[in-house]
Each structure stands twice: as C-alpha cells, then as structure tokens.
Amino acid sequence: MSDPEFLTVPELAALLRIKERKVYDLAASGEVPCTRATGKLLFPERGIRAWLDDHSDGGLAKPPRPAVLLGSHDPLLDWAVRESRCGLASYFDGSSDGMTRFLAREGVAAGLHLLDAEGREWNIPTVARNCGGRNAVLVRFAKRARGLVLGREVTGVADMADLKGRRVVPRQPDSGSDVLFSQLAAKAGLRSEDMDLAEVARTETEAVQAVARGDAEATLGLETLAKDFGLPFVPLIEERFDLLVHRRAWFDTPLQRLMTFCQSEAMAARAEHMGGYDLTGLGTVRWNA
Numbered sequence: 001m002s003d004p005e006f007l008t009v010p011e012l013a014a015l016l017r018i019k020e021r022k023v024y025d026l027a028a029s030g031e032v033p034c035t036r037a038t039g040k041l042l043f044p045e046r047g048i049r050a051w052l053d054d055h056s057d058g059g060l061a062k063p064p065r066p067a068v069l070l071g072s073h074d075p076l077l078d079w080a081v082r083e084s085r086c087g088l089a090s091y092f093d094g095s096s097d098g099m100t101r102f103l104a105r106e107g108v109a110a111g112l113h114l115l116d117a118e119g120r121e122w123n124i125p126t127v128a129r130n131c132g133g134r135n136a137v138l139v140r141f142a143k144r145a146r147g148l149v150l151g152r153e154v155t156g157v158a159d160m161a162d163l164k165g166r167r168v169v170p171r172q173p174d175s176g177s178d179v180l181f182s183q184l185a186a187k188a189g190l191r192s193e194d195m196d197l198a199e200v201a202r203t204e205t206e207a208v209q210a211v212a213r214g215d216a217e218a219t220l221g222l223e224t225l226a227k228d229f230g231l232p233f234v235p236l237i238e239e240r241f242d243l244l245v246h247r248r249a250w251f252d253t254p255l256q257r258l259m260t261f262c263q264s265e266a267m268a269a270r271a272e273h274m275g276g277y278d279l280t281g282l283g284t285v286r287w288n289a
Contacts, residue, residue, distance in 0.1 A: 005045055005046075006042040006043060006044055008040075008041075008042065009023050009024070009040075009041055012043050012048065027041055032051055032133075033048065033132055033133035033289065044133055046133065051133055051134070051135065065105050065106070065108050065249055066089070066106065067089060067108055067249075067254045068088065068090065068106065068107035068108065069091070069092075069108070069109050069110070069111070070091055070092070070098035070102055070109065070111070071098025071110030072094055072098060072111040072112060072175065072241070073092035073111070073203040074111055074142075074204070075204060075205065075228075076142065076224070076277055077111060078092075079270060080258060080267060080270075083261065083270075084260075084261035084262075086254045087253070088255070088258060091106075092111070092203060094176065094178070094202075095111070095112045095113055095114050096114070096175065096176075096179075097174070097175070098244075099112065099244070102136075102244055102246075108246050108249035109244060110243070110244045111242075111243055112126070112176065112241070113176040113239050114126045114176050114179060115179065115180055115183060115239070122240035122242070123242045123286070123287075127244055127287055128287060132289060133289060134289050135248060136246060137244075137287065137288050137289065138242050138245075138285070138288075139284065139286065140240075140243075140281045140282055141241050141243050141262075141279075142240075142279050143239065143241070143277070143278040143280070144222055144223075144238070144239050144240075145223035145276040145277075146177075146223070146236060146237050146238070146239050147220070147221075147223065147234045147235040148218050148219070148220060148221075148233070149207075149218065149220075149221035149225065149226040149229075149231050149233055150211070150232040150234065151211050151214060151218065151231065151232075152230070152232070154166075154217045154232065157217075157218060160185055160187070160236070163190060163194075163195055164190060165194070165195070165196070166218055167197075167198055168195045168196070168198065168219060169198045169199070169201050169207045169218070170198070170201070171202070172200050175202075176239075177207075177221075180237070180239070181220045184236065198210060198216040199215070201219070204225055207219040207220075208221045208226065208229055208231065209229070212229040220236075222276055223235065223275060224274040224276035224277065238278075247289075259283050262282055263282065263283065267279070
C-alpha cells in the first residue's frame with residue numbers, strides 16, 4: 001500500500017512517538033500543519049515530513065541556512081540591509097527565483113511581490129501553495145506604487161495599451177514584475193509581439209537605468225526609481241512587497257537587527273524621501289504556516 005496522504009491523530013502520535021494529547025496541543029498551537037475539513041484533525045503527510053526536516057537536530061541535521069536575503073530587488077530594502085549593518089548578504093533575482101531558493105534552504109528570507117492569477121491577492125496564495133507545513137512566515141514590508149516609467153522625451157503613453165509599437169524593457173521571466181506585466185498587458189489586449197522588447201533587466205534599478213539611458217521608451221517600474229532618475233511616471237497599481245521568512249532565522253541576530261532598524265525613524269524618513277512607499281504594518285504577520 002502507498003503512504004497515506006493524511007495522517008490521523010493516532011498515526012501522527014505513533015510516528016512522533018508522543019501521546020495523542022501532545023498531538024492535539026501541537027495542532028492547537030499551529031506548530032504542525034493540519035486540517036479540520038472533515039470534522040476531525042488530519043495532518044498532511046508531506047507537510048509533516050517538511051516540518052520534521054525543519055526541526056531536525058543532531059548528527060543528521062541539515063546545515064543551517066546561510067544568512068542570505070533572496071527574491072525580488074527593492075531599493076528601500078537594499079538600503080536598509082546596508083544601513084542596518086545586519087550582516088545579511090543578498091541575492092536578488094526575482095520573486096519566483098527567491099521562492100525556489102528559499103525552499104531549497106539557500107537563504108533565510110525572500111522578498112516577494114506575486115499577484116495571483118485572479119488579480120485579487122498578493123503573495124499569500126503562492127506562499128500557502130508552496131510553504132504549507134514548512135517553518136515559514138510571511139511578514140509585511142511595504143506597499144509600493146508601480147507603473148510605467150517613461151523616457152524623458154516620450155509622450156502619448158497613459159496606460160498599458162499605449163505601449164503598442166514602443167520599445168520596452170522587460171524583466172526576467174517569472175519575476176514578480178514580469179508576471180505582473182503579463183497580467184496587465186493581457187488585460188489591456190497587448191501582446192508581446194506588439195512591442196519592441198529591449199534587453200532583459202534583472203533588477204528594478206537596471207530596468208529604469210535602461211530607460212534613462214535612452215535604450216528604451218518605457219518599463220514597468222517603481223515610482224521611487226522614476227523619481228531618482230527624474231523620469232515621467234504613469235501610476236498603474238499599488239502592489240504589496242512582503243518578506244517570506246524562515247521562522248527560526250527570524251529570531252537570529254541578522255534578521256532581528258534588520259527588522260529593528262526597519263521600525264526606526266531613519267527608515268521612515270528614508271521611505272518618505274524616496275517616495276512611492278507605504279510602510280504601514282511593517283513587520284506584522286500576513287500568513288503563518
């Protein structure tokens with residue numbers, strides 16, 4: 001017989017070699033993944049295995065996660081990492097890449113801005129689908145103003161549909177910006193072949209730099225970077241940028257130092273000066289495995 005997809009309370013108690021009362025305590029505290037959809041407690045077998053992996057100790061324990069911040073590039077977060085002197089290294093190559101590397105234990109946190117296919121919710125559906133049963137939590141960082149960043153001499157662009165026939169800087173496939181661009185373009189009836197696509201940019205700053213140099217007429221970018229480069233900006237959407245964090249690493253010095261700094265007056269002043277950010281609720285939990 002194949003392994004069951006879900007475990008009952010007695011089966012989980014036997015697997016963990018604990019009393020059934022302890023299983024109920026773990027479920028009530030949210031420590032282990034479970035469902036009550038059938039009227040009784042059931043525990044997803046794959047989620048329990050992932051939970052055990054994250055809590056393994058001793059000779060067979062996995063090596064600790066490196067103190068690396070993954071995922072999507074954000075100018076304010078990038079500044080906060082340096083200014084706080086928290087000791088985190090960074091590898092920013094898009095939201096989807098960050099999710100993949102986070103699941104592979106290549107970092108302690110990942111910046112995400114992924115809109116679901118229905119265009120209703122940021123990050124939570126993707127995180128819940130990929131991180132259920134894992135020792136992970138999604139916390140707020142900021143809301144960001146995103147839209148079309150235009151070249152200094154560009155006119156006649158007021159929405160996505162006006163990009164037809166224009167030279168546009170794309171982002172790397174499956175990045176949060178690429179996913180959002182595809183969704184907004186489809187809604188506007190705009191196809192990729194309708195545009196002249198320039199070289200792919202791998203960060204928010206690179207995309208706007210290309211427009212500022214005159215390599216392209218537009219990109220889907222952040223208001224704060226349009227302001228930095230003195231470029232016209234057409235607002236389209238307010239997006240949510242969150243941090244997917246390994247729960248254990250949250251209490252370690254690097255992330256604690258970073259998040260403490262993010263609550264400071266210096267951080268608030270920087271965000272106001274940069275423009276295009278709303279830090280309301282920074283650090284609060286949006287989703288908990």
